[in-house]
Amino acid sequence: MNLNYSDEQNMLREQVLKFCETNYDFIDREKILDSDSGYNEENWKQFAELGWLAVPFKEDNGGFNFGPIELTVLFEEFGKALVVEPYLSSVVMSGTILEASNIPEKSEIIEKIISGEHQVSVAYAEPNVGYNFLDCNTTLSKDADGFSLNGSKSLVLNGGNANKFIVLATHDNAPALALVEADVEGLSIQSFKTLDGQTCGELTFENVSVSSESILALGDEAKLLFNKMLDVSILCISAEAVGAMTSSYMKTVQYTKEREQFSQPISNFQVLQHRMVDMFIETELTKSLMIKATLQLDSDDPEASKTISALKVQVGKAGRLVGQHAVQLHGGMGVSNEMSIGHYLKRFTAIDSMFGNTQHHINKYQS
Structure with a gap:
């Protein structure tokens, strides 16, 4: 191969x-x-x-x-x-x-x-439903003029800047995906920043009119399409995590070579060398699994979704280990906003919670 x-x-x-x-x-x-x-x-x-x-x-x-x-x-x-x-x-x-x-x-x-003229965001997450995104409470109901959308969505990535939203809703007890303009009547948007500095939005829909032409998918088609989007998105943030792990590891090695204690670089201390080796191994393991998931997704392998879940679990565990070791080896400077190393840990924490956390994907892998 x-x-x-x-x-x-x-x-x-x-x-x-x-x-x-x-x-x-x-x-x-x-x-x-x-x-x-x-x-x-x-x-x-x-x-x-x-x-x-x-x-x-x-x-x-x-x-x-x-x-x-x-x-x-x-x-x-x-x-x-x-x-x-x-x-x-x-x-x-x-x-x-x-x-x-x-x-x-x-x-x-x-x-x-x-x-680059327009930006579109997917509104899929809701409060109180955990990571079972398809079991949403937002409803898409048929009316005389088309459809009516009611409910709320949380943690919509780039929600404050989007020109349009793709909204996951429930129609006749089945999933539905609808396209909605950001300035449509009945839609309110509240923008905020997350732990890692990303911009998100809270959306509230009150009798928002949706035309039949704006329905992207219904029923099983919507479910398949949404799950495909999740797989590709998880692969992308996993690749992002691999890049962040690589950078965290390299910055930490460089820092320990420059930081001196007892008249020698702290990189000479064996216990710290062991930690940096652990960081390297976890990064390489994650990258190997990412390559496997990428090739399976690229070839439409039916086992791709299972590998994606395994990758998400590995990213969650490895990201925490690499991020925490990097911060600890930088000492007090590691938690300061003026150094990038603490921001990598914040990003690892955010990535772990996106599209299902470690425990969610362990359960999904076992099912």
Whole structure:
């Protein structure tokens, strides 16, 4: 089996790496997080110009027809620099659902996503339902003019900046996916920041009108489509975690070589060497499992979803170990906002809770 990246994939990695090194140092990132939008509009335009927003879309819709492998290349580099632009929500999550739908305006919406004009977010999580996202309380009811949407959604990624929302709801006791404009009457949006600095939104729907043309999928089709989106999204944040683990490990090794105690670098102390070896091993184990999941998802292997759950469990465990060791080996500086190392731990914590935490995926893997 050939596990080497192609020339195109290596070029993509080098392009993202160069961008992050040039335009995305830690100080720039902190300024972005302090902004109201939570991302840099100039960076987003550059993402569009470089063609990154077109990566997962089909050629018929103006994309490059790339797949999970190229997405993991992107997200691994994003993880190293802790990139906060809403690529996951607007391109991966929304794009996966939109491309599989048959709504009349599909091509137009995707074209605007690729150009960076529009951002679309998926509203799927709700309070009090845990990670059983399909058992939602938001309802899509048939009425005289089409459909009516009622309920609330929490933790909508990039919710305050989205132009449209793809909403998961219940219709006739079955899942449904509907497309809703952000400025539609009856929709209220409250934006907030999460632990890791990301921008999210709380959405409330009160008799929001939805036309028949805006229904993306119903019943089993909606369930399959939503689960496919979850698999791709989990793969992407796992690749991001791998990149963040790699960066955490490298920064920690460098720090211990420079920090001296008892007239010698603390990297000479064997107990600290053991911890850094543990960090390295967990990172490599996670990357190996990520590669397996990527190849299975790319080839539509029926076992892909199970491997994705195993990967999410490994990411949760490894992210905690690597993040906590990195912070501890940096000492008191590790928990300061002025150093990036503590921000990696925050991101690992957020990633663990996204799309189902470690225990949820252990249960899912065993079922």
